Amino acid sequence: xxxxxxxxxxxxxxxxxxxxxxxxxxxxxxxxxxxxxxxxxxxxxxxxxxxxxxxxxxxxxxxxxxxxxxxxxxxxxxxxxxxxxxxxxxxxxxxxxxxxxxxxxxxxxxxxxxxxxxxxxxxxxxxxxxxxxxxxxxxxxxxxxxxxxxxxxxxxxxxxxxxxxxxxxxxxxxxxxxxxxxxxxxxxxxxxxxxxxxxxxxxxxxxxxxxxxxxxxxxxxxxxxxxxxxxxxxxxxxxxxxxxxxxxxxxxxxxxxxxxxx
Amino acid sequence: xxxxxxxxxxxxxxxxxxxxxxxxxxxxxxxxxxxxxxxxxxxxxxxxxxxxxxxxxxxxxxxxxxxxxxxxxxxxxxxxxxxxxxxxxxxxxxxxxxxxxxxxxxxxxxxxxxxxxxxxxxxxxxxxxxxxxxxxxxxxxxxxxxxxxxxxxxxxxxxxxxxxxxxxxxxxxxxxxxxxxxxxxxxxxxxxxxxxxxxxxxxxxxxxxxxxxxxxxxxxxxxxxxxxxxxxxxxxxxxxxxxxxxxxxxxxxxxxxxxxxxxxxxxxxxxxxxxxxxxxxxxxxxxxxxxxxxxxxxxxxxxxxxxxxxxxxxxxxxxxxxxxxxxxxxxxxxxxxxxxxxxxxxxxxxxxxxxxxxxxxxxxxxxxxxxxxxxxxxxxxxxxxxxxxxxxxxxxxxxxxxxxxxxxxxxxxxxxxxxxxxxxxxxxxxxxxxxxxxxxxxxxxxxxxxxxxxxxxxxxxxxxxxxxxxxxxxxxx
Numbered sequence: 019x020x021x022x023x024x025x026x027x028x029x030x031x032x033x034x035x036x037x038x039x040x041x042x043x044x045x046x047x048x049x050x051x052x053x054x055x056x057x058x059x060x061x062x063x064x065x066x067x068x069x070x071x072x073x074x075x076x077x078x079x080x081x082x083x084x085x086x087x088x089x090x091x092x093x094x095x096x097x098x099x100x101x102x103x104x105x106x107x108x109x110x111x112x113x114x115x116x117x118x119x120x121x122x123x124x125x126x127x128x129x130x131x132x133x134x135x136x137x138x139x140x141x142x143x144x145x146x147x148x149x150x151x152x153x154x155x156x157x158x159x160x161x162x163x164x165x166x167x168x169x170x171x172x173x174x175x176x177x178x179x180x181x182x183x184x185x186x187x188x189x190x191x192x193x194x195x196x197x198x199x200x201x202x203x204x205x206x207x208x209x210x211x212x213x214x215x216x217x218x219x220x221x222x223x224x225x226x227x228x229x230x231x232x233x234x235x236x237x238x239x240x241x242x243x244x245x246x247x248x249x250x251x252x253x254x255x256x257x258x259x260x261x262x263x264x265x266x267x268x269x270x271x272x273x274x275x276x277x278x279x280x
Numbered sequence: 281x282x283x284x285x286x287x288x289x290x291x292x293x294x295x296x297x298x299x300x301x302x303x304x305x306x307x308x309x310x311x312x313x314x315x316x317x318x319x320x321x322x323x324x325x326x327x328x329x330x331x332x333x334x335x336x337x338x339x340x341x342x343x344x345x346x347x348x349x350x351x352x353x354x355x356x357x358x359x360x361x362x363x364x365x366x367x368x369x370x371x372x373x374x375x376x377x378x379x380x381x382x383x384x385x386x387x388x389x390x391x392x393x394x395x396x397x398x399x400x401x402x403x404x405x406x407x408x409x410x411x412x413x414x415x416x417x418x419x420x421x422x423x424x425x426x427x428x429x430x431x432x433x434x435x436x437x438x439x440x441x442x443x444x445x446x447x448x449x450x451x452x453x454x455x456x457x458x459x460x461x462x463x464x465x466x467x468x469x470x471x472x473x474x475x476x477x478x479x480x481x482x483x484x485x486x487x488x489x490x491x492x493x494x495x496x497x498x499x500x501x502x503x504x505x506x507x508x509x510x511x512x513x514x515x516x517x518x519x520x521x522x523x524x525x526x527x528x529x530x531x532x533x534x535x536x537x538x539x540x541x542x543x544x545x546x547x548x549x550x551x552x553x554x555x556x557x558x559x560x561x562x563x564x565x566x567x568x569x570x571x572x573x574x575x576x577x578x579x580x581x582x583x584x585x586x587x588x589x590x591x592x593x594x595x596x597x598x599x600x601x602x603x604x605x606x607x608x609x610x611x612x613x614x615x616x617x618x619x620x621x622x623x624x625x626x627x628x629x630x631x632x633x634x635x636x637x638x639x640x641x642x643x644x645x646x647x648x649x650x651x652x653x654x655x656x657x658x659x660x661x662x663x664x665x666x667x668x669x670x671x672x673x674x675x676x677x678x679x680x681x682x683x684x685x686x687x688x689x690x691x692x693x694x695x696x697x698x699x700x701x702x703x704x705x706x707x708x709x710x711x712x713x714x715x716x717x718x719x720x721x722x723x724x725x726x727x728x729x730x731x732x733x734x735x736x737x738x739x740x741x742x743x744x745x746x747x748x749x750x751x752x753x754x755x756x757x
Contacts, residue, residue: 034742034743036692038742039702039741039742039743040702040705040706040737040741041706041735041736041737041738042735042737042738042742043738043740043741043742043745043746044738045742046742046743046746047742047745047746050746062742062743062746062747064695064696064699064743064747065695066695066743067691067692067693067695067698068688068692070689070692072685072688073685073688073689074665075646075665075668076668076672076677076681076685077665077667077668077669077670077671077672077673077677078672078677078682078685078689079669079672081685081686081689081692081693082689084689084693085689085692085693088692088693088695165645165646165647165648165649166648168648169647169648169649169651169652170648196649197605197649198605198645198647198649200605200645201645202644202645202646202647203645204681205642205643205644205645206727206728207725207727207728208642208643208681208727209289209292209642209643210726210727210728210730210731211292211293211296211731212292212296212606212609212610212643213645213731214730214731214732215296215609215610216605216606216609216645217731217732219605219609241734241735242732244718244733244735245718245728245731245732245733245734245735246731246732246733248718248732248733249720249731249732249733270717272735273717273718273733273734273735273736274717274718275715275716275717276715276716276717
């Protein structure tokens with residue numbers, strides 16, 4: 019970090035997402051490390067909470083709009099907004115602007131925020147154009163394409179490209195990597211049996227790859243799949259891709275017991 | 281038919297417990313989606329054709345009155361008649377009247393989803409006219425008195441053993457020792473019965489995949505050829521179609537045919553693509569003497585210009601069903617009415633009322649696969665959300681769900697309060713997990729923990745740790 023670039027560093031606002039904030043802080047730290055290693059200045063505004071998607075997908079646009087307003091105000095002054103989740107990034111990028119149909123000023127601010135919002139791996143590859151070097155992860159992994167990352171944010175090759183730079187890692191594609199895992203936010207608690215059938219199909223598909231680790235870029239999907247893998251007694255480890263890319267995959271995997279420290 | 285869409289949850293639970301249905305749905309998953317993918321790959325201009333198909337349908341919906349009147353004028357010129365029907369009841373009455381005028385005892389039918397929508401078979405039966413379905417799948421479910429479970433493969437939910445049992449029960453002349461193990465044998469058994477029905481029918485009732493304004497033609501797509509025998513052998517041909525089936529020209533119809541079969545089954549073209557224009561002309565060797573088009577609205581013009589306008593582009597290919605992880609989990613009957621899958625979840629509330637189909641727009645993860653494969657690029661997830669918004673505004677969302685959302689939204693809107701409670705909650709949960717990393721049970725989250733463990737929080741929130749650790753980098757708050 020001794021070399022200072024001639025221009026001001028790119029200032030990134032990290033929207034950690036509520037699931038990362040509440041359940042898995044190391045995804046936030048890993049995301050920040052990846053961005054800092056790539057030369058960005060990273061800020062984590064305290065005024066962030068949830069992106070508002072649970073309300074939005076339940077048809078509660080008034081609450082979604084109130085939350086969106088707070089998020090826009092907290093993040094609009096950064097050069098970029100980076101989100102370690104395709105789903106929450108998709109909410110900021112594709113759904114915020116439509117929430118302000120009768121408020122041209124806020125709609126314009128929402129569009130401006132949308133224009134600089136990126137999913138983490140897409141930002142690293144497409145905007146910063148960085149490669150991963152000097153990181154190792156011994157083992158075979160498989161990658162789940164979360165629906166919003168894939169279909170709203172166009173994330174497919176970027177995580178694979180980054181994983182290709184990780185020493186010792188081999189990627190085994192699952193046949194149904196693009197099929198929904200059955201999480202769907204509130205869907206999984208509203209329709210638990212249907213969600214259960216979907217995640218079971220997903221777990222079978224993951225097991226078929228023989229990979230020891232399942233990675234993805236969305237914590238909601240990962241918690242759903244980890245939860246079912248554990249319940250079925252399957253030892254596949256589950257992690258957010260940022261943990262592996264940042265070389266921070268040494269702690270317990272998602273839902274795994276804490277390791278005893280010496 | 282009577283809708284059971286209001287009982288979606290119960291229907292779905294029943295379906296999930298049905299091992300034979302699961303086998304059938306597994307076969308579907310392995311077939312149509314893979315075939316569609318290959319068909320799309322073989323045709324470099326497939327994506328461009330989808331855009332064209334979308335634009336054709338979009339243009340029609342913007343100018344629907346013009347094309348409908350042009351279509352009627354061409355039908356009349358060709359010697360046919362168009363019957364405009366606002367409601368399902370009007371269409372039923374019109375069809376029955378035409379059958380009675382023809383002195384019909386039996387009516388052969390080729391598969392028509394609009395026929396299912398208006399429950400025409402029950403109506404004809406009730407008035408002493410025997411309807412005979414001639415599409416194999418539709419024939420099977422007619423014998424079983426079931427609704428279709430898929431818009432292009434109506435009997436996809438059945439195994440061949442179940443079909444053999446149905447034939448043995450319903451075909452009185454079927455010899456007990458006749459083998460029916462192979463699909464071929466089932467087909468021949470049905471064909472033997474249907475041949476006689478084709479010849480004996482007084483009226484042929486078909487649907488239409490498209491109506492062509494330029495020529496007054498109706499377009500029928502099948503893989504079995506049954507529609508051709510249905511329309512050409514009886515003295516009277518009745519076409520039953522909803523009004524959004526219109527396309528401007530023959531050229532437009534061929535564009536849509538090119539995406540239709542590829543999206544539906546992965547075929548480049550369906551086996552039979554039949555264009556019917558008016559009754560038999562002088563010098564024609566065969567064809568019906570009368571040609572009627574029953575043009576049905578049934579709520580569709582109410583959708584024009586509104587949030588569900590784009591749904592009227594649908595060409596009923598079934599791709600959204602074939603690719604939907606919910607459909608593939610519960611099958612078509614769980615949706616409780618004639619349509620199913622994502623297109624059904626958007627359309628059914630429009631046709632039978634939101635209050636009678638509350639779960640349908642909610643039972644989706646909004647994964648977006650349906651929109652990805654839709655040949656006319658209908659934004660199905662956006663419309664599922666539009667229904668949810670209407671339900672929320674009409675206070676049809678459950679009290680518990682509303683209270684939960686308000687609670688969450690209140691905290692999400694007050695970051696400082698959120699921080700305090702978040703840290704208290706994750707700290708408590710972390711202690712409660714005692715280092716095991718997950719929970720097997722959790723109050724209020726039974727929906728989650730019945731089938732899954734719940735990963736435990738790490739003990740401190742990311743934001744408190746970040747700002748605890750790095751006060752110097754906490755700018756821009």
